[in-house]
Amino acid sequence: MLGAAGKSPVRQHVIPQARESTQNQSLRRPQLQNNNVSVFSDSSNQYVPVPKRWLRDHCQCESCIHPVTKQRLIETFDIEDVDIRSITQSNSGFNVLWSDGHKSYFTEDWLTRSGLKAQSRVAERQGLTDVRLWNGKTFQADEHTNPLPTIHYSEVMASDEGVGAWTALIRKYGFAYVDGCPPTPEATQELLERIAFIRHTHYGGFWDFTSDLSYGDTAYTDLAIGAHTDTTYFTDPGGLQMFHMLSHENGSGGMSLLVDGFAAAQELLTNYPDDYAILATVPVHSHASGNEGISVQPQCTFPVLVHDPQNGHLVQVRWNTTDRAAIDTPMEYMQRWYDAGEKWAAILRKHEYWEQLQPGKPLIFDNWRVLHGRSSFTGKRRLCGGYISMDDFISRFKTTNWGKDSVLKAVAQG
Ligand SMILES: [Fe+2]
Ligand SMILES: [Zn+2]
Known part of the structure; x- marks a missing residue:
């Protein structure tokens, strides 16, 4: 909460961009x-x-x-x-x-x-690696000189090295496409489970749906959805999300929207540090109450921009207007939150990247970093996908890229 002077108690904010070097450490012997x-x-x-x-x-x-x-x-x-x-x-x-x-x-x-x-051993613990920030223009260049982060299905299915390359792409860009996946729910689920087991929610585990209102959530309609992160109503929101469009019949539209939340946060921090501090401190509650007998809310308060309390690293963006509940600041400070939110929303729009999902090319993204949305559409769309928890993703990323021995060594060296 902001103090009377409107100053943020947060000392520093760091947008992760590159893995911190632990090379120049002092080597004075015990x-x-x-x-x-x-x-x-x-x-x-x-x-x-x-x-x-x-x-x-x-x-x-x-x-x-x-x-x-x-x-x-x-x-x-x-x-x-x-x-x-x-x-x-x-x-x-x-x-x-x-x-x-x-x-x-x-x-x-x-x-x-x-x-x-x-x-700090934060890089080893949290699986930090080089992060490439991007915006809507980044991937509009010639596909041969600036291709989208993409890996082939056969590479991921063949070996743990393939999973390592895939998870490294997701860690670096916040999202990746997989080319050449059979357009079936079974193949998609098998692909997703190469990273870890699927995280269940009150909507189920691996989902496969066509656009109808079978669940009480906007995601199951044909309406446009602005940039957001999913499951802000959980203490620990879903880490990765996969979307695979299996078919789109008798209609058009339904472009997918992605926004690099870390790049947007960087811009907000550079241009409007006071607004950044407000979004980094004012608790915003969230809920999921659309299903019979369910009303989920986090067991801890979170602001929109969540930082590691020890080192100031931005670790999570929680932005979901649909699921937002109370903004936890006294009414006399409320307008300041809306001013900050307005600047943030404008930056998000500037950073939008649009792409049409294709059968055979699932998209996976880091729901703690990358916001997603879609345009409205007509016709019948069939999509499948699921969540993976963040900790399970990072564990898989670390062990497939750095090896379990080296990961365990870092764990043991307190
Ligand atoms: Fe969503
Ligand atoms: Zn002993």
């Missing part, structure tokens, strides 16, 4: 000091002793950390005696003998890394 280990802290720029409780909690031995799952196997706070009996430095690490007889070994590399908190 030291043996006073029968304990000291590591170099890049937060205070000095050597600091590690707490013994922390050191024991992070024992890397196979009875403390499962070698495959990297899960902790000990009840840390059940260990009463965590005094160090002796500690010795070897070539590449430290051997610790604890007073209860337990033995630990820590590599220098691991201990060094553990002192570097100012250099």
Whole structure:
């Protein structure tokens, strides 16, 4: 909520564009000091002793950390005696003998890394990679010099490398097309499940519908729908969404609209930082109540532009006029939200990219970044698709692109 002066409490906003480098990290080696280990802290720029409780909690031995799952196997706070009996430095690490007889070994590399908190591991954790921002003009150039992010169906179905290339495209652009998919619901579902299991909602799991009003939602009509993100009424909105148009008979229209929400946010931040701060702080509630016996609302408040509280990264755009409920700001500040929303909506319109969906060419997009919509249409359209949760997508992206070993290594290097 905004304070009386109308100033935002958010200190910084960062639109992800490139993966942060962890290369130029300080490589000052851990030291043996006073029968304990000291590591170099890049937060205070000095050597600091590690707490013994922390050191024991992070024992890397196979009875403390499962070698495959990297899960902790000990009840840390059940260990009463965590005094160090002796500690010795070897070539590449430290051997610790604890007073209860337990033995630990820590590599220098691991201990060094553990002192570097100012250099966040956000890229490894959240699967950040180079992000290419785009707008409506970006993909209107000659298709041979500036092709749409597209991968062939056979490549994705053939191997995990194919899934890696596909998920990397989605991570970079926020969307991708798959060429050469059989225009059937079965093939589309199989394709989507190459990334992860399908996320169910009160509308079901994998859906396949023609335009009629079988569910109480505008998506199931033939009306035009402006740029929005889906499922803002969930605490954790759907991460990926796939659309595959299987057929369109006896009619026309129904162009698909995509907007890069991160590019639009960048423009808002550059030109109207105060409006950006309002959309980044004022909670906007949402609901889904169209189905019998259902009224879904998030269990936590969110603004339109959601940032990582630790590093200020924009992680999610939540923009859905249809599902919007209360705007949670006192009435005396309400006009400011509408002023900010008006600027945001105008930028979204400037960034629109339109494309006709084709049978055999499913579209998949990141619902936390890319807004979607469509023009009105006539005739009978049959579409199928589904959601994948964000965490499952990022997990698949990381393991297919970076390898599970390297992902797990980053997990273990606190
Ligand atoms: Fe939608
Ligand atoms: Zn151990």
